[in-house]
Amino acid sequence: MQESTPLVTNDAVVLGILLGILGFVFSTASSQKLFWKKFYRVVPTVLLCYFIPSILNSAGIISGKSSQLYHMASRYLLPASLVLLTLCIDLKSILKLGPKALMMFLAGSFGIVLGGPIAVLVVSTVDPNVVGGTGPEEVWRGLATIAGSWIGGGANQTAMLKTFGASPALFSQMIAVDVVIANLWLAFLLYWAAKPKQIDKLFKADSSAIEELKKKVEAYRGSIMKIPSMADTFMVLGVGFGITGLAHAAADILAPWIGSNYPQWSHYSLDSPFFWIVVIATTGGLGLSFTKARRLEGAGASRIGSVLLYVLVATVGMQMDLLSIFDNLTLFLVGLIWMLVHVSIMLVVAYWIKAPFFFIAVGSQANIGGAASAPIVASAFNPSLAPVGVLLAVFGYAVGTYGAYLCGILLQMVSNM
Numbered sequence: 001m002q003e004s005t006p007l008v009t010n011d012a013v014v015l016g017i018l019l020g021i022l023g024f025v026f027s028t029a030s031s032q033k034l035f036w037k038k039f040y041r042v043v044p045t046v047l048l049c050y051f052i053p054s055i056l057n058s059a060g061i062i063s064g065k066s067s068q069l070y071h072m073a074s075r076y077l078l079p080a081s082l083v084l085l086t087l088c089i090d091l092k093s094i095l096k097l098g099p100k101a102l103m104m105f106l107a108g109s110f111g112i113v114l115g116g117p118i119a120v121l122v123v124s125t126v127d128p129n130v131v132g133g134t135g136p137e138e139v140w141r142g143l144a145t146i147a148g149s150w151i152g153g154g155a156n157q158t159a160m161l162k163t164f165g166a167s168p169a170l171f172s173q174m175i176a177v178d179v180v181i182a183n184l185w186l187a188f189l190l191y192w193a194a195k196p197k198q199i200d201k202l203f204k205a206d207s208s209a210i211e212e213l214k215k216k217v218e219a220y221r222g223s224i225m226k227i228p229s230m231a232d233t234f235m236v237l238g239v240g241f242g243i244t245g246l247a248h249a250a251a252d253i254l255a256p257w258i259g260s261n262y263p264q265w266s267h268y269s270l271d272s273p274f275f276w277i278v279v280i281a282t283t284g285g286l287g288l289s290f291t292k293a294r295r296l297e298g299a300g301a302s303r304i305g306s307v308l309l310y311v312l313v314a315t316v317g318m319q320m321d322l323l324s325i326f327d328n329l330t331l332f333l334v335g336l337i338w339m340l341v342h343v344s345i346m347l348v349v350a351y352w353i354k355a356p357f358f359f360i361a362v363g364s365q366a367n368i369g370g371a372a373s374a375p376i377v378a379s380a381f382n383p384s385l386a387p388v389g390v391l392l393a394v395f396g397y398a399v400g401t402y403g404a405y406l407c408g409i410l411l412q413m414v415s416n417m
Contacts, residue, residue: 079281084305086285104363115341144408152400224298366392
């Protein structure tokens with residue numbers, strides 16, 4: 001299927017459209033008009049910031065594939081955002097959240113490992129072609145790359161591509177399944193992130209530690225808040241983008257050096273520059289939270305960090321093409337059932353250990369979306385919680401290759417039955 005040229009190809013224009021969308025959403029969300037008040041009681045702002053660009057992408061007005069804005073936002077704005085959002089965080093309070101977050105992450109990984117083979121078994125009863133193909137065209141080889149992406153990230157996905165040898169044509173189909181199914185699930189999480197208490201009540205979950213952390217951060221912000229001067233604003237930007245620059249500089253040295261001298265460490269994504277960018281930016285922000293730099297929160301550090309993060313949300317949204325679902329319905333059915341197994345296992349475990357919905361959402365997105373979108377979901381609950389998403393996503397890079405390899409072996413076994 002030949003890709004058509006979008007109506008708008010200039011990234012400067014696309015960026016203007018995305019910022020216009022964000023401006024419209026947040027201005028109407030703060031409106032006192034009755035219509036908008038009722039509207040935003042039902043539809044969360046973050047969901048619109050994500051979903052409107054996806055509609056424009058699906059309609060062919062803009063294109064996530066041809067645009068460089070997502071790369072720019074994920075490499076430049078995301079690390080700066082992580083620095084500014086972690087700047088005022090209380091690390092001890094995050095650690096007090098306990099082991100439930102890690103348990104939910106591992107439950108999500110387990111659901112992905114099992115979900116792929118189960119989905120193939122179910123769909124193959126309707127369409128045997130889902131286990132068809134020969135050599136590099138065998139469908140299971142492509143599905144293994146989705147497992148790599150959904151447990152770890154892009155580096156783990158590439159590792160599975162090299163390990164199982166899917167053909168380029170098959171891999172391109174899998175990317176479409178990966179992106180669309182993952183983004184539909186992200187939209188669902190962003191919707192319910194605005195109303196977690198309903199699910200927490202159903203699961204009889206204790207979210208007191210999360211609420212305590214939010215109140216503690218908000219109380220600290222209130223005690224140091226001031227009208228920022230020009231110097232304050234540039235200090236905030238200087239710290240955020242300064243550490244981002246250092247993270248890029250370090251990643252440019254570390255990633256190639258590890259790739260050349262310790263290639264076996266690629267299983268942990270330690271040869272991925274993006275991995276190091278995220279880790280160093282987050283570590284830098286957490287380190288500054290123990291210094292006087294923490295008082296930059298009074299000048300709006302987390303607000304500016306949230307602005308940068310919402311630009312990323314919009315660029316993530318423009319990656320999803322809803323119409324591509326119709327290109328290969330069988331593969332999308334596999335992806336949908338796969339995701340349902342992942343979600344079902346997470347919900348069962350959450351009900352068993354009485355985990356709050358925050359841990360379900362962030363644990364799932366740390367698997368499915370990685371470091372680019374896990375903090376988006378976490379900050380949808382509260383900007384102060386973004387580091388929790390990052391820490392879990394980084395853990396996902398470490399276990400992603402192993403979990404995806406096991407899933408690939410199971411997919412091969414099921415396909416050869």
